[in-house]
Amino acid sequence: MSDLENSPRPYNKDDDLSSAEINRTSTGRSLNEPRRITSAIDYAYEDPELAEAISRIQSRPDPKHMEVNDADEWKYLIDSETGYRLVEWLDCDPENPMNWSNGRKWFLTIALGIVCFTVAFASGVITGDMVGPEKRFNVSQEVVILTVTLFVVGFGIGPLVFAPFSEEWGRQVIYNSTLLIAVIFIIPGAVAQNIGTLLVSRLISGIAFSAPMTLIGGSLSDIWKTEERGVAMAVFSAAPFLGPVMGPLIGGYIGDHAGWRWIYWVMLIYSGVIYVLAVLLVPETHHVTLLRRRAKKLIKLTGDTKYKTKYDLAPVKLTSMMKVALFRPFQLFVELIVFLISVYMSVIYALLYMFFFAYPVVFMEGKGWSAGKTGLTFIPIAVGVILSSVLAPWINKDYNRRAKAYTDRGEIPPAELRLYPMMVGCWFVPVGLFIFAWTSYPRLSWVGPTLAGFPCGFGFLLLYNAANNYLVDSYQHYAASALAAKTCARSLAGAGVVLFTVQLMHMSYQWGVSIMAFISLGCCAIPYLFFFYGARIRAKSKYAYNGY
Structure with missing residues (x-):
């Protein structure tokens, strides 16, 4: 939602309102014009029809009932359609987290x-x-x-x-x-x-x-x-x-x-x-919760039970939200975009946790280092992650530049614009893994396998951010479930890979890590696949957003 320029006009019961003023809301807009709010509808419960119904509930003050409660510092008026005083964010409302x-x-x-x-x-x-x-x-x-x-x-x-x-x-x-x-x-x-x-x-x-x-x-x-x-x-x-x-x-x-x-x-x-x-x-930052607290506060202060939020007019049962949260991620997991992105993020997460046990094998067993000294070898991974996060403003600016070409034409930017960092970052991970694999011989210097963590860390975060953004833009109303499906899959992969990492490394330092490097190399095809065919895939999906 865009910012609002005007602050609400304070009500004064001694005002001598002209007929023209009577037809204005407390924000200075016409009564026939719905009040705009700064907060977006919360789609976490992922019912697009219900969300649309809530979005249609707009505050249009009733000109026959312009009275306000003196104890109401926000001066909410009675809505002409619902008969309630709809509690929503006012223009430039200081309590709105936005x-x-x-x-x-x-x-x-x-x-x-x-x-x-x-x-x-x-x-x-x-x-x-x-x-x-x-x-x-x-x-x-x-x-x-x-x-x-x-x-x-x-x-x-x-x-x-x-x-x-x-x-x-x-x-x-x-x-x-x-x-x-x-x-x-x-x-x-x-x-x-x-x-x-x-x-x-x-x-x-x-x-x-x-x-x-x-x-x-x-x-x-x-x-x-x-x-x-x-x-x-x-x-x-x-x-x-x-x-x-x-x-x-x-x-x-x-x-x-x-x-x-x-x-x-x-x-x-x-x-x-x-x-x-x-x-x-x-x-607390949750908009719905904050507005409900305000409504309860106003009911207590004024004794007027007409204060309601629009979310209370179309309530969602907790049991319904639980069903959506528990079952819809599995429904979305069979979507090709969600499935392949989840597979890719599972590989990345598995590699991250694999290092916990691969490094001790290479440095403690192979080179006789202590656990503390071995821990130092994780620093290049952290440096790679930090450098990748430092690039975030530039990546965000680049996305906005590409998206502007679409918004200037009144079009919605396609989700595939989110894939550019992913198409670059995907190559860093296998490069780092191959370096780690073939410099991990006990007789060789520690420099090679240690510095190999830098491109891995750099690639990890580029991939992670781009993948999350692509899922959100691809599934919009169902983004929470898509992300939950990915998170569940990646967590299981991270949990499982540590159980056989030591055995894999004992078979061969070089080929044990190279197997994972080849897997990550194969995954490099995923962002390119979606970049060229993602729009067609979304067009055939029941859940994906097709506003391209």
Whole structure:
């Protein structure tokens, strides 16, 4: 939605209104002209017909009932069609998250990025010492690796569960409750006396920690306009890659000097601090929730029960949203675009988590390094991710330039314009993997396999951002389900690949990694396929957006 220039005209009961003024709304517009709002309809429940019905509900004040409540600082008038005082965002409404200052928006964006980093960090930090639990509980390496597998499986469950609850209760309550549960269940891992306790606590933490990963994208959409959102989303999307690669670095040194249990204690302290800061600093941003709170406040202040939001006039049951959240991602998964993008992102996510166990084989077993020193080799991956995120403003500007050619003609830019970064970034990953594979001989310098992480990290984020944008533009009303399908698939891939990475590397450093390099090379065809044939594929789809 575009910005609105005029602030609402304050009501004064002593005003002497002329007949011309009587036919104007409090915003200065004609009564026959619907009031425009700054917030978009929230499509998370993904019912296009219902969303369209809600969008048709516009506030047209009734000229026969121009009275307002003195306690109503927003001076809502009675709507001529519904008979209610429709509570919606007014022009330049300071409580609308879209109208917050850029400083406040960036503060919240960085805070949410730190939360996301913490969640991702928790998935990888325990790999800093996998030998300690193995010896303590007298179990195999594969069983200890399940502490990573089960945590990442939890990431795949979150998108199917938490989004509907956030639509019903708001984002803030979901952030605060799930983060608290996740932090609490770090404790059993730190004090576990058997492997079962450790595994169950990791699974529960993973499920609870997945909520922020699921909701942060929505929170950023609440505060940033579409044309401003690219850079903010780049900050957020870098966190899921930076967190895991920083985990082994920090966890390795903790494990070397304090033991594996202290990895959990440090993670508890750090996560606890972030939780407290999130509770204190992250406000509610969900537009529907904020408007409902305003309506309840006005009913309490004025005693007038006519205050309603348009969403209350067309309510959506939580059970209906749950059905959509649980089943529609699987329906969309069979869509060719969703399926192949999910496959590609599964390969990328699998590679990220594969490094957790491939690096220790190459550097600890092959070169005799400590866990802490091996953790340093993840830094080039992080540098690649950061550099890729730094390019986000330029990529966003390039997209807007290409899209302008369509918007100037009154056309909607095709989703395929989102694929240019993907068509470039896809080549960096196999290049990095081949370098890592064939420089990983124990007798060779550490420089080759270490620096190989840079092109991988750079390519990871270019691919991730472009893939998400392409899915959103391709499926519009069903974007939440398309992204949930992708997230579930990639999480299962990341969880599964760690179970056989060590065995694959023991067969051959060179060919074990080369297999993954060839797979990623084959995936390079996917963005080109959709660039040339994506519009035709969408035209035949039941769910895809065909406004090209």
